[in-house]
Amino acid sequence: MQRLLQLKARINQAAERAGRDPDSIRLLAVSKGHDIDRIRALARAGQTCFGESYVDEAMAKCQALSGQGLEWHFIGPIQSNKTRHLAECFDWVQSVDRLKIVRRLNEQRPSQLPPLNVLIQVNLDAEHQKAGCEPDVITELAAAIAAAPRLRLRGLMAIPAQRESAEQQYAGFVRLRQLFDALAARFAGVDTLSAGMSGDLEAAIAAGSTMVRVGTDLFGARA
Numbered sequence: 001m002q003r004l005l006q007l008k009a010r011i012n013q014a015a016e017r018a019g020r021d022p023d024s025i026r027l028l029a030v031s032k033g034h035d036i037d038r039i040r041a042l043a044r045a046g047q048t049c050f051g052e053s054y055v056d057e058a059m060a061k062c063q064a065l066s067g068q069g070l071e072w073h074f075i076g077p078i079q080s081n082k083t084r085h086l087a088e089c090f091d092w093v094q095s096v097d098r099l100k101i102v103r104r105l106n107e108q109r110p111s112q113l114p115p116l117n118v119l120i121q122v123n124l125d126a127e128h129q130k131a132g133c134e135p136d137v138i139t140e141l142a143a144a145i146a147a148a149p150r151l152r153l154r155g156l157m158a159i160p161a162q163r164e165s166a167e168q169q170y171a172g173f174v175r176l177r178q179l180f181d182a183l184a185a186r187f188a189g190v191d192t193l194s195a196g197m198s199g200d201l202e203a204a205i206a207a208g209s210t211m212v213r214v215g216t217d218l219f220g221a222r223a
């Protein structure tokens with residue numbers, strides 16, 4: 001798996017430049033739009049965490065690949081009528097952005113599974129076409145998640161706006177990091193800042209991301 005090795009080298013290099021331990025950054029392979037055989041090949045090469053954005057597509061993949069020790073993360077916009085699938089099939093949901101979704105996921109997480117790991121998605125730049133909550137409701141959502149027995153609050157996820165320069169990109173991730181630090185200071189167990197994709201993972205790692213979500217750089221362009 002040449003692309004996986006190259007990507008890991010890229011992540012390691014970014015970590016080193018930032019003076020960080022490369023093991024403090026997890027790689028989420030974003031497999032949306034790519035078929036099961038590609039996921040299997042990456043899993044054989046040692047990749048365990050996979051991210052999906054569309055519920056129906058994700059369900060088919062999780063079911064076909066169940067029992068192989070893979071960890072599934074949902075990273076797409078959440079429709080409230082699809083929360084049961086998320087609660088039953090995923091290990092993490094990274095795109096929680098409103099109270100209704102918190103309540104439903106908590107009620108629907110099956111009791112025989114461990115609590116569902118949850119990230120709050122933040123809409124950093126108030127882009128109305130993007131999912132995510134406004135920064136000033138993070139604390140309210142976090143308190144609801146922390147109080148939900150079937151959920152486990154782990155941190156924040158964001159997709160900052162595209163920026164012209166590397167400095168502007170970095171500044172966006174730094175704002176996110178500040179929100180993350182404030183959350184971690186208030187709530188136990190907050191350890192995950194999911195930020196950085198194929199085009200901007202260096203800036204995200206420099207600002208303190210602990211999980212990069214990479215599709216294109218790993219699988220090639222989506223159809």
Ligand SMILES: *Cc1c(COP(=O)(O)O)cnc(C)c1O
Nearest residue numbers: 030053075197198213214215216
């Ligand atoms: C598709 C997607 C990614 C991966 O983006 P690439 O640019 O292909 O690496 C990461 N995060 C989210 C939320 C996505 O929807």
